[in-house]
Amino acid sequence: MWVLGKFALLVVMAISGLLLLVGSLPWLSYLLHDAPLPSRRIGALWAGTLGSALVLGIAIWSYRRLERQRQRVLERRRQAHLQATRHDRAFRARGRLALPLLLIPIVALFGFGSRAAVATGHWGVAALLLATTLLVLWLAWQLLWQLLRPGPLLCMDATGIDHALYGPIPWRDVIGIQLQSTQTRYGQSHVLMLGVRGAARYLRNAPLLPRWLHGRKLRGPEAVGALPIPLGLLAEDPELVHQSARTLRERVGAPFVPYWHPRMDDKDIDVALRMQAMNHELERMTERMRSAPADSGTEQAIEFEAEANQHIQRHLAQHDALMPELNAVLERQRQRFQHDARRLRLLRWLPLVVLAAWLLSRLLR
Structure with a gap:
């Protein structure tokens, strides 16, 4: 409406x-x-x-x-x-048929174009238009395969998340969740990124195109990989889907990285989980020290102080052992950002280089 x-x-x-x-x-x-x-x-x-x-x-x-x-x-x-x-109520979201229906006039346009090209004898143009028509038809079939399956397109409950692309994924295998929003000329596109341990197992359930696109980025059969869930097909608010997923996932006791992003590898995740465990241990230690005996001269107070010193020494040792790995993670992140910045600069200059090459070829004729 x-x-x-x-x-x-x-x-x-x-x-x-x-x-x-x-x-x-x-x-x-x-x-x-x-x-x-x-x-x-x-x-x-x-x-x-x-x-x-x-x-x-x-x-x-x-x-x-x-x-x-x-x-x-x-x-x-x-x-x-x-x-x-x-x-503990399940979250269900059905799909929208707007995008597959939008592909119908595109298929008709390319189909009539290929027929007109055949009628006029332009066989190269006809072959190109026919290939484009078949590609759009295949994409439409992939979308309809997701939308027309029984049940909702996306379902989340206390046990896991179930999407038409990957099937049911238990929350214990989900290491991180991130909502990626991209502003385009025609609006915003939203993708829910799931960091899943053993992502290759769930990617086998996906159609051929997503399996090929995302399978190339996986680092191993049991490694943590990013599984994208496009939210444009859902008849729900993307932010609501993200918040519901985070709420359900955080209620599970399995390890979870709140600030996970798709560029993190297994080493980064391991360091993040160890740092998170150290922070939780420090919070528990702080709460315990607040309940220290008021009289510092009693035997109970002396034992409590000795135990607290042992915890502090152990925490400092773990911190010192983790700092080199944390610095290595930060260095890898810095190198990735620099690599991305160089790629963006190259893409920014690419149209000018192509234009200059075209002008040079015209001048040299």
């Missing part, structure tokens, strides 16, 4: 804006170039211009009001879902 209402208001804004532009042209010509106004239709021109401006203003106000109302409803739904998740 929200999408239909926003689409209708966008259509009204486009039509009223176009009518306002057309109605304003005579007035602009009169103000800028002293062109004569149509005296017989001056009243209709006034009414059309003011009416278009009024309709455009009402449409913009309605669109913003509808968007604010949508945000309030989404926030209430998010809180209700999170509350239900905290009470």
